[in-house]
Amino acid sequence: MNAFTRNAITRVLLVFLLWPGSIRAAGMVPETPVLVLDEGLGEAGINVFNSEPHPALLHTSVEDVPQDTEPLLLLTPPVARVEPGATQRVRFILRSAEPLKTERLKRLVFEGIAPQDSTGKAQVSLSVRQNIPAILRPARLPVDREPWKHLVWSRQGTEVKVRNPSPYVVRLGHSVMLLPGGKEMDLGRTYVLPGEQLTLSGMAEPSHLPLQVRLFPVTTYGFAIAHFDAPLVTD
Incomplete structure (x- = not known):
């Protein structure tokens, strides 16, 4: 890490420490570390848990890996309000124009957006992003555990x-x-x-x-x- 980077990080930390309010972290936690979608089923779902003590908006998106940018997944709902301690089911639907010949890799991003403070006090809300892989498997491809x-x-x-x-x-x-x-x-x-x-x-x-x-x-x-x-x- 060079001196410029260290100084930049130090300045950001000082802003947080001196901010005249509170700093919060909002967390949405998917139930599994990876999503496997079987082409034969056409879709898969995952439950996302709101670990924070307040309601939050769950924003879900699909990211491509740089080596495979073909859009293959639809999701619903892209945005949902989740109460504290509750879970939200997010569905992912395969939309490939042709049958899959090999497994494909995508990334799923789950982000919690905390509500604004009704008291009007200044605060910094840190949104924690969960980023997990999604593997899309051809319908007739045998499972290989190794x-x-x-x-x-x-x-x-x-x-x-x-x-x-x-x-x-x-x-x-x-x-x-x-x-x-x-x-x-x-x-x-x-x-x-x-x-x-x-x-x-x-x-x-x-x-x-x-x-x-x-x-x-x-x-x-x-x-x-x-x-x-x-x-x-x-x-």
Whole structure:
């Protein structure tokens, strides 16, 4: 973090600390860390809980990942009032013009907007955004509980690549480790889409001749496993 960034953060914190009123955080909590929508059903829903002691407006939206910007989901309701301690069901409807050939990845954003203070006192209302993945699954695609095993890892000189030849979205941690040697390399993001090939950031150390890649996968339903060691082939 450079000095400019540190100074900017410090100024923002001072504004909050010196604000002549209160600071609140509004939180809407989805019931699951990921939404899986089966094309055969055509829609899926998720309950969102208002964890705050006051009513709030729940604003829901769908975000595309940069690699897939096709609009595939409708949602209802986009905005709803939720009482404190209550839940709101949000439905997501698939609207693909053609049958899905592979799994697709979207992001769902749930944001709570707190009501204005009726007393007229100045206050800062911090709106907490919950951002979770949504996986859209083709109707006849078999469930694979270990999709990370389909990834193909290869090395050419000091460059390491990963390719996903499967129809599954693979979710995993940002970084992987080359074995032996323990060299850490950065994937740049936490998913590999079907058909993608990514080049990792960093350089492998030729002197260690790595034979495996240790990755830290996340299951379809959002649970992290300890690790998985995949073979590293040399091109």
